[in-house]
Amino acid sequence: MKVEKDIAKLQKAIDDSSYIVAFTGAGISTGAGIPDFRGKSGIYSTGAYDPYKTFDYQYFLKDPSYFFKFAKDFAGLYEKIIPTEGHKFLARLEEVGKLQALITQNIDGLHQIAGSKNVIEVHGGFTKAHCIDCWKEYGFPWIKKEILKIGELKCTCSGWVKPDIVFFGEAVTGMEEAVQYTRKADLFLVMGSSLTVQPASLLPFLTNGKVVVINMGDVMLPEEKIYLKFDSDIDSIIKKLNV
Ligand SMILES: [Zn+2]
Structure with a gap:
């Protein structure tokens, strides 16, 4: 064969x-x-998240709730995924x-x-994050705990914390x-x-x-x-x- x-x-x-x-x-x-973001049942095609509100840096600054909704769902996957x-x-x-x-x-x-x-x-990666104001770094245990508990990621300086995923408008x-x-x-x-x-x-x-x-x-x-x-x-x- x-x-x-x-x-x-x-x-x-x-x-x-x-x-x-x-x-x-x-x-x-x-x-x-x-999920494959771009595949047939991916989040871009199913419309579960609007990619331009979810992964756009300028939009994140304006209203991070779209991204945090995705982040909460995504973090939830780690309860069951293995390599x-x-x-x-x-x-x-x-x-x-x-x-x-x-x-x-x-x-x-x-x-x-x-x-x-x-x-x-x-x-980039979802398992590390930085505050967009003071650039403090956060690890995955914190990201997972916070997003699942309160649905958003906020730094001790009160700035938004963004996982290090490359957004539209950011360089690879x-x-x-x-x-x-x-x-x-x-x-x-x-x-x-x-x-x-x-x-x-x-x-x-x-x-x-x-x-x-x-x-x-x-x-x-x-x-x-x-x-x-x-x-x-x-x-x-x-x-x-x-x-
Ligand atoms: Zn900060």
């Missing part, structure tokens, strides 16, 4: 690599119960010294929960670092991203290494750039690999 052959090819590519860089998107976390096989696989790849960097578009912090250390969150983070790692990669693993959200989606164009894609559905990458493509859920491929 073609897929078995491809899995053997992927196994060999991993075995032969010493500088793997991974790039992950929503698809790696949907299995953990985190998927995909998250754990990438943590293992790092532990054995093959994976050098993990670039993610996800804000859920599941890679760190799974044990990954060198994680570059290009869209860590791109320079991401580019440096990508240029050195001998294997660039795309997992759970259709590569539609720029600028991070342009990273696969910067590597001379093999590009392997595991994503359900199409990806915005020319075929000649792809060494292997699995149009499949991540866990079913991962569990056939030995790392």
